[in-house]
Amino acid sequence: MTTPTIEQIYRHVSVRRFAPDPVPPELVETIVAAGQRSATSSNLQMYSVVAVTDPARRARLAELCGDQAQITEAPVFLAWCADRSRLDRVCRHRRYTQAVDHVEAFLVATVDVAILMQTATLAAESLGLGGCYIGAIRNHPAEVIELLGLPRLTFPVAGMTLGRPAVEPTRKPRLPTAAVLHWETYDDRDEEALVEYDRVMVETGVYRGRQVPVPGLEGEIEDYGWMEHSARRVSQPSRTELREVLRRQGFELA
Ligand SMILES: Cc1cc2nc3c(=O)[nH]c(=O)nc-3n(C[C@H](O)[C@H](O)[C@H](O)COP(=O)(O)O)c2cc1C
Structure with missing residues (x-):
């Protein structure tokens, strides 16, 4: 529809x-x-x-x-x-x-x-x-x-x-809606959907054929995909001074 x-x-x-x-x-x-x-x-x-x-x-x-x-x-x-x-x-x-x-x-x-x-x-x-x-x-x-x-x-x-x-x-595909939409209670069984999305994102070419080691498999490499991209992003702390700036702007966040 x-x-x-x-x-x-x-x-x-x-x-x-x-x-x-x-x-x-x-x-x-x-x-x-x-x-x-x-x-x-x-x-x-x-x-x-x-x-x-x-x-x-x-x-x-x-x-x-x-x-x-x-x-x-x-x-x-x-x-x-x-x-x-x-x-x-x-x-x-x-x-x-x-x-x-x-x-x-x-x-x-x-x-x-x-x-x-x-x-x-x-x-x-x-x-x-x-x-x-x-x-x-x-x-x-x-x-x-x-x-x-x-x-x-x-x-x-x-x-x-x-x-x-x-x-x-290039338009970036999104996660399958089933991985995002939960009915009644949260369902974290999304491994298959994530792996499939990873593959779809590699196919779009937005990561330009970069390759990375396969986690836990010595010497193996695979295409850099959405999961590697995302894991890299979220494993680094960022903008850690925000609380202080917010406080100075009058937002105590207590
Ligand atoms: C809150 C927010 C901040 C973002 N900041 C940046 C940015 O600083 N630089 C940039 O190039 N893209 C930025 N983006 C764009 C995202 O990277 C982009 O929306 C995402 O990769 C999905 O791609 P699409 O919007 O083309 O579908 C930002 C998006 C959001 C929602």
Whole structure:
């Protein structure tokens, strides 16, 4: 079963190469406005997005985000931020004090902005634009916060490059839905599905025929697949200073 919306969703692919034409501000507004139609926790709308077009600021963002060329190439960079600073202003207006010293206070804002940005992204893609999330915005969050003038009780959850796609990238298959969708209770018997997905991902060529040792089998090699890629990624701690930056932004996570 399908619908035009589902077909649009299936066309998603991260775009990292862009044509030089600018994205008009009205288009950015349309995209963000569409994102704002998403559900939001208690209608609190705990998000903001900073749209950056200035080449010098994008160049600095590129440096801070792992030197990703797509950030200087894309005409627009969007910084998707969890934002409870607006609610501080609301509380002041109504003479309340906002309670933010707990994990939930940060988590709800993060969920809100994640939903906003994905709806906005879908809207952008439906308009023929493309882009790529930039998790690397959290590589040097304190510097990004300063560069974008982000106030207390905001945090850049993800960045995004946005522009007119210059190439049609390979679409990456996803895990079989049976490995993701559990009925009634969680079922961890997914070994077969994972091995099959590993094979499918090797076939796409996104790992370009790299080979790696077979775990536990001396001297044997096999194609580098999704499991090796994923295991490598998650066995390294990353961005371990986030708690301190969050604390400085007013999120105690107690
Ligand atoms: C929160 C988030 C952060 C990401 N950060 C980066 C990034 O910094 N650089 C990058 O090239 N891709 C980044 N990506 C894109 C993912 O690598 C991409 O979505 C994934 O490989 C699946 O590919 P697809 O989007 O083309 O289907 C990010 C994606 C998400 C959801």
